[in-house]
Amino acid sequence: MVAAALAGFLAVLTAQPPTIQAAAATNLLMQVKKRPLAPGFILPDITGQPYRLEGMRGRVVVVNFWTTGCPSCRAEMPALDRMWRNLRDKGVVVWAVHIGGNIDQIRSFVRKAGVTFPVLWDSGKLVADEWGIRFIPTTMIIGPDGRLEYIAFGGRVWTNPEIQNAILKLLEQP
Numbered sequence: 001m002v003a004a005a006l007a008g009f010l011a012v013l014t015a016q017p018p019t020i021q022a023a024a025a026t027n028l029l030m031q032v033k034k035r036p037l038a039p040g041f042i043l044p045d046i047t048g049q050p051y052r053l054e055g056m057r058g059r060v061v062v063v064n065f066w067t068t069g070c071p072s073c074r075a076e077m078p079a080l081d082r083m084w085r086n087l088r089d090k091g092v093v094v095w096a097v098h099i100g101g102n103i104d105q106i107r108s109f110v111r112k113a114g115v116t117f118p119v120l121w122d123s124g125k126l127v128a129d130e131w132g133i134r135f136i137p138t139t140m141i142i143g144p145d146g147r148l149e150y151i152a153f154g155g156r157v158w159t160n161p162e163i164q165n166a167i168l169k170l171l172e173q174p
Contacts, residue, residue, distance in 0.1 A: 029141065029150035029166055038063075038142045041127045043097065043120040046107050051095065051120055054146070060170045061142040062094045065122075065133045067101055068109045072155035073137045077113050083158035083167075084117040091144075091171050095120055099128045099136065143170045 038061075040054045053061065064080060066073035077096070084094035094117040098106050103121060110119050122128050131140070141150040149170055156163060 028160070028162055029152050029156075031150055032148045035143075035147040035149065037146055038140065038148050039127075039130050041130070043122055043127060045118045045120050046098075046103060046110060051118060053142075056093055056142075057146055058091070058144050060092045060144060060167055062092065062139060062167065063142065064094070064096045064137055064139045065099055065128055065131070066096055066137045067099050068105055069101075070136050074109070074113070076137060076155040076158065077115055079156070079158040081113075081115050081117055083164060086159075087164060087167065088117075090168060092167055094118075097122050097127060099133065100125050141167060141170070144173055 038053065040052070042050050042052045044050050053063075062080075062083075064073075064076075066077075068074065080094060080096065084092070088094075096115070096117065096119045098119060099122050101121075101123075103123075106119065106121060109115075135153065137152075137155055139152040139156065140148055141152075143149045150166065158164075
């Protein structure tokens with residue numbers, strides 16, 4: 001059962017390249033048609049505090065997969081942070097999941113960049129593998145019901161009003 005659900009989730013990530021390119025070119029989000037349930041996870045943040053995705057039901061969760069070695073990932077962090085500060089009181093959660101890497105380097109980058117939202121550490125790359133992450137940055141936006149609503153492959157300007165309005169609209173789901 002889990003294998004079938006995961007296969008369905010991974011199939012969503014194999015969108016046609018023109019669709020991905022069009023979404024990236026417009027700096028917007030790619031809507032997920034089948035809306036699979038997002039695989040759960042528990043990961044520590046860079047201070048060791050555990051974060052559990054399943055505990056976020058009722059909120060919109062933006063999960064950004066990244067690494068400090070990725071220029072596009074580093075470049076979009078300030079805009080992700082501004083978006084989080086704009087939307088956090090409205091029921092939107094932003095988590096950056098660093099894939100692998102050295103915890104001290106991650107902490108140093110987060111401190112220097114002034115990132116204030118939770119940065120989680122997928123030290124063994126297990127969550128990234130389960131979620132089918134093949135390139136970074138990849139951002140998944142999960143609705144209040146725990147289903148995948150949008151994907152963004154590549155960097156985005158997260159302060160774009162169209163992106164923020166699409167995210168906020170998810171809070172209106174029954």
